[in-house]
Amino acid sequence: MCGISCILSLASTQQHHHAQQPRNGEHKGITTERARLENELDQSLQQIVHRGPDSCGNWISDDCRVALGHVRLSINDLSPSGAQPFHAPDHGIHAVVNGEFYDYDRIRAQLEKELPEYTFTSHSDSEIVIALYLAHGLNFTEYLRGEFAVVLYDERKELFMAVRDRYGIKPLFWTIIDDGRGHGGKRLCVAAEMKAFLPLGWTPEWDVRSLKDAGWNHDTRTLFKGVQKLRPGHYMTCQCFGHITERPYWDSSYPDKRAIDPRTPEELIEGVRERMLESVRLRLRADVPVGIYLSGGIDSSVLAGMVAHLVKEQNISVGSAPPSERVTCFSIAFDEDSGFDESSIANRTAEWLGVKYLKKLMNEEELAKRFEDAVWYCEQHNPDLNFVGKYALSEVPQEAGYKVVLTGEGADEIFAGYPLFLPDYLREPDQAYETHNPLSAGERTKQFENAEEEAQEHYRAIGANGGTSDLSIPRRMLNGISTINGMTAFQPDVFAGWTEKAFPACDPQMTIACNADGIARHNINEKWHPLHSALYVWSKGNLPNIFLTCLGDRTEMAHSIEARTPFLDHHLTEYVNNLPPSVKLRWSPEEQRFVEKWILREASKPFITKELYERKKHPYSAPTTWPRDGPLHKLMKKLVTKENVELLGYVCWEKVGGLVDKAFGETGDAKALRLAIVVSQWIVLARRFEVKTASVQEC
Known part of the structure; x- marks a missing residue:
């Protein structure tokens, strides 16, 4: 488990050649460029050294168009031979890996038989990436089992490739930044965490539309303009330093709801x-x-x-x-x-x-x-x-x-563990397993009448907005499932008035509906049981972007x-x-x-x-009632000030001014607490990332 930061020049050959020419009396432009890249990469990796405190390595191509950086947390093969990047010099292949591959001993043994021209140089699970690529080309992704983010470069084909695991357990962000050499060139930057972009010339700006329509949670966007997540189960390629594409290599699938399952x-x-x-x-x-x-x-x-x-x-x-x-x-x-x-x-x-x-x-x-x-x-x-x-x-x-x-x-x-899945389970009969299902048709109808109302009561009790039972266009796009009400239950209603005019069409539920591609939406409406449809859309939003992030990789790798x-x-x-x-x-x-x-x-x-x-399901949560004048109350009062809120630019002080006091005490309001937590986090991020104040002129 490690951290990666990679840079790929997107400048044309002419731009790149011009940038390598000696400047200000320099005799070797390429030497200067290499030194600049090494320094940038070192600073970038220092931002994420918590992901890999055991060693640090990099590789920069001879023409300085590609740079791969890696910080290592030694788990398998603790020797220096397990350090990254990995190389196949005879084939011009270079790779860095964040994550773990399982069953790699068997895969390696098979590759040693099928690929005698490749000699393994370590006992690290990560090295199988290069051998699998040599054996199977872009199809190597289907042989990977585990949680991972991979960046690979093929010098001969001038192919740069980034891959993310099937469920998004490991993070992988990318952005395009000016290369800073004054010739109009750009570069593609890919990293395990966004903070790694700070030394590479990235200036963080709030993506207010993403905040308002929950794109940061339900599609590839983040809180920051121009920075995106590679989708789970996808790979991105950049061919010949110019053409960037993203394609899926795996997706969740479910059986036809009408097909009888004969198994006991x-x-x-x-x-x-x-x-x-x-x-x-x-x-x-x-x-x-x-x-x-x-x-x-x-x-x-x-x-x-x-x-x-x-x-x-x-x-x-x-x-x-x-x-x-x-x-x-x-x-x-x-x-x-x-x-x-x-x-x-x-x-x-x-x-x-x-x-x-x-x-x-x-x-x-x-x-x-x-x-x-x-x-x-x-x-x-x-x-x-x-x-x-x-x-x-x-x-x-x-x-x-x-x-x-x-x-x-x-x-x-x-396995369908959350209460909000129940209405969608009851939305249609389970035709596939009628023989073994103890729920009768009459009982299903009776239970369905109460399920959505109980869900609404649950949302109200925790200070959330669970939407309505009306079939909106997003719900009709997804066969009427109500799980998306729960997925959008915590949208903060604290935005400044100018954001309504700048972004009038923001609808988090539409973001969810559009995040599923046309093939998935066809299956949702024609083939899959509503419970499976609900599990699918949840696994594309809340799972990778909250549960595997704030409650997963990021807090663990810290x-x-x-x-x-x-x-x-x-x-x-x-x-x-x-x-x-x-x-x-x-x-x-x-x-x-x-x-x-x-x-x-x-x-x-x-x-x-x-x-x-x-035992019945109890979702993992922290306490929601805290005393006035306690450590959390004092912290949030210090953070949520008029000055700090106005520096955000997109939050209305009149809407949040009394929020913190309302949130704390024995009669503290649950919704106010959630909003206070969110606004406090935005203020922390604004400070730590030095984010520009958002304004209508910037949008």
């Missing part, structure tokens, strides 16, 4: 269990110890249970730790009376499994101390303090000397922690996607309720406690 529930449960165990086993391979994040939920608990099972029953090592050493789990604890502390459940799970359990208390003062740094590392806002909790959680393994942890992100997205996500192994997800809806959300006649993630619970039953098997 027992077969399906065993199929999930087998693939889960394989996914966990593959992620225990490392040359350093591997730990586990453990909360009070089923997702992390089943990972801990499966690891304990593999160690005990199959004598498998947990990374470099021998099977004789106890598995180690990590957690944080909120105040017991907050209603959000799950550490007591996690502690009981750890005792039942016989694993070591380390936790850190996270009270209000500790959250406030970490707030601004957590925002800087996340590079975006989040209307919940849970991201600060996750930031603090990643300190625990770091302090214990661990670099790798398993984490439960992704389970709710593939402390040089590599988190591995077994639930997002594509061999597992492809199997789960093709299961009938009614084994994911299942009606229990005995309990008279819907059991979320039913098939995961059944597959996990041998590895978790009875308490967890029977």
